[in-house]
Amino acid sequence: MKRIASFHILSLLFMAGLMVLTLICHSGVPGWGALILRYFVGLVLNLAVVLAFDRWPEVKPVQWVHNFAPLFFILFIFDSLGYLIQYLRPDIDLALIRLDHWLFGVHPTLWLQRFIRPWLTDLLSLAYSTYYFLAVVFILVIYNREQKRGLPESIFIFVLGYYLSYIGYLLFPAIGPRFTMTELYTVPLDGGAITDFLRDTINSLEHNKRDCMPSGHTEIALITLGLAFRYSRKLFYIYLPMVAGLILATVYLRYHYVVDLLAGALLAAVCLVGGPWLYRKIGSRSKE
Numbered sequence: 001m002k003r004i005a006s007f008h009i010l011s012l013l014f015m016a017g018l019m020v021l022t023l024i025c026h027s028g029v030p031g032w033g034a035l036i037l038r039y040f041v042g043l044v045l046n047l048a049v050v051l052a053f054d055r056w057p058e059v060k061p062v063q064w065v066h067n068f069a070p071l072f073f074i075l076f077i078f079d080s081l082g083y084l085i086q087y088l089r090p091d092i093d094l095a096l097i098r099l100d101h102w103l104f105g106v107h108p109t110l111w112l113q114r115f116i117r118p119w120l121t122d123l124l125s126l127a128y129s130t131y132y133f134l135a136v137v138f139i140l141v142i143y144n145r146e147q148k149r150g151l152p153e154s155i156f157i158f159v160l161g162y163y164l165s166y167i168g169y170l171l172f173p174a175i176g177p178r179f180t181m182t183e184l185y186t187v188p189l190d191g192g193a194i195t196d197f198l199r200d201t202i203n204s205l206e207h208n209k210r211d212c213m214p215s216g217h218t219e220i221a222l223i224t225l226g227l228a229f230r231y232s233r234k235l236f237y238i239y240l241p242m243v244a245g246l247i248l249a250t251v252y253l254r255y256h257y258v259v260d261l262l263a264g265a266l267l268a269a270v271c272l273v274g275g276p277w278l279y280r281k282i283g284s285r286s287k288e
Contacts, residue, residue, distance in 0.1 A: 003057070005066065006282040007156040008050050011073045014163050015042045018077070021170075022084060029087045035080060042076055067143060070155055071136065074162045081166060082208035085173050092172050093180040096213060096257045108251055108258045109177045113187040115252070121191030124252050125198045127245030131217045134224045134239060134246075141232055150231045152283075157275035161223045164267050165216040174212035178254040189254060215256045218264030219271075221246050226272040 019039040026032040046069070053066040101107055135158055142151045189195075221243045228236035250256040 003054060004050050005053075005152060005156075006279050007070050007152070007159040008046060009282055010156070010159050010163060011046050011070060011077075012043060012050075014077065014166070015039045015046070015073070018080070018084070019043075025088055029084060031083060035083055038080055042073060046073060067151065067155060068139075070159050074159065077166065078162075078211070079207050081169060081210070082206075085169055085208065085210045088170065089173055091174050091210065092213070093174045093176070096174055096259055097177070097180065099259050100257045104258065107177075107181065107184070109181060109254045110184055112252050113185065116187050116189060118191050118195075121189060121253070122194040124245060124249035125191060125195040127242060128217070128249035128253055128255070129198050129202075130242050130246055131221060134242070135220055138224050138228055138232070138235060138239075141235060150227070153276055153279050154227050154231065156279045156282075157223060157227065157271050158220070160275050160278065161219055161267065161271045162216070164271065165211075165214055165219055165264070168214045168263065168267070169208070169211050172213040173210040174257075174260075175209050176212040176255050176260075177257060179209075181254070185254075212256055213260045214263030214267055215250055215260040216264065217250050217256075218247050218261045219268045222265055222268035223271055226268065 016039075019036055022029060022032050022035050022039070026036075029035065049065055049069045052062050056062045097107065104111075139151070139155060139158070142148060142154060225236060225239055225243050228239050247261060250261060251258055
């Protein structure tokens with residue numbers, strides 16, 4: 001094999017690690033056999049992508065699949081965590097609630113009730129939904145440039161960021177204030193048709209509900225903003241207000257505790273600073 005992309009190495013290692021984790025903890029995981037089979041299929045598909053690019057690196061469709069397959073594996077793995085996390089450790093929401101109150105003297109999501117307005121809920125629901133395309137649009141912009149400067153490294157940093165957040169979900173399972181603090185809220189989080197549609201869509205598509213700590217939305221949004229500043233300054237200025245609204249929305253809409261955001265921001269900094277070094281380190285060994 002002549003080459004293997006660093007971001008594919010991350011996916012292969014992560015799926016292999018989840019397979020081993022599932023096997024070790026199988027006695028407490030219902031349907032563990034199906035989960036191991038899922039990870040095995042993922043490994044086979046990822047290896048097929050790697051081998052295809054190794055054999056036909058100049059073929060455009062193969063190049064496209066090679067560069068965008070990580071998105072599939074990120075979603076593939078995230079969905080699988082919904083069948084695993086809840087059986088490994090008890091949720092730590094109570095500790096996060098206490099930490100938020102210790103840091104700020106109030107429960108932030110309760111404090112924000114005074115600002116709830118239907119139009120603002122709709123606006124911030126839209127801001128929250130931008131998470132699902134910010135990174136993809138950035139990668140498409142870089143991919144469609146003739147030189148594609150920074151494309152492999154950017155994909156690697158995104159993949160690293162997602163998998164680090166998944167490790168956080170495994171270590172610190174939490175479902176968030178929208179579930180744990182419902183009895184404390186005195187103002188309903190009502191919006192219009194926009195809020196209802198986006199809330200129902202997200203709830204139906206996200207099988208894994210223990211994705212609170214760290215805030216992947218904050219982490220990936222800040223990674224996207226940092227990479228945009230580095231490679232597409234125009235996109236950076238377009239993204240800046242969107243990312244600000246997205247981060248505010250994570251707490252306003254009661255998806256996250258503020259400490260989740262702080263952890264997500266820390267991981268984003270780690271990826272933006274250490275990601276390029278790790279990319280070069282792995283790439284030099286994999287002959288990327």
